[in-house]
Amino acid sequence: IAGITQAPTSQILAAGRRMTLRCTQDMRHNAMYWYRQDLGLGLRLIHYSNTAGTTGKGEVPDGYSVSRANTDDFPLTLASAVPSQTSVYFCASKRDILTGELFFGEGSRLTVL
């Protein structure tokens, strides 16, 4: 079934450790996004990529980095995790920036101790 695959689904991480959340889509969508979801704050955009080879900062980019080497993959890296990065992370994609409908993955729950 076509869609977005995120890994890991859940992870407990010690503060200061480096962590990469993986995201792969098989829909050949040009645009990809990373959101974090926290209770009461909704979904907030971390980073985005309008097309392979380009990335941009969202609303809450500090402490995170992304890369977009190809169309399918959009990993999110926490260089040195802090407890405030405990959250559920969602990767999303859409065909291109001119369309509205975002397709979301199932999320990665990250706990930083």
Added chain:
Amino acid sequence: GESVGLHLPTLSVQEGDNSIINCAYSNSASDYFIWYKQESGKGPQFIIDIRSNMDKRQGQRVTVLLNKTVKHLSLQIAATQPGDSAVYFCAENSGGTSYGKLTFGQGTILTVHP
């Protein structure tokens, strides 16, 4: 409706009733709006969208109403079913011509009782 804070608005309805979920958006320049449904433990799913040149759009059992004068959006679900129980988010496009930069509301919890 949705609001800032740690406690999500909730709506409880009986199966078969109509549900109305409200959302106040912040940016008067926003030109595109979407409703998403999120079930427990899953990612958000697209329900319906509307552009700012419209004030109403209908889908299957759902209707979205847009009032730009008061910056208000609503989602109406007809004949609500237990499977409609979820958190519902409105989102607005405030990123100009790029429809990627959606700003999401905090969500409303809908509970449907059999």
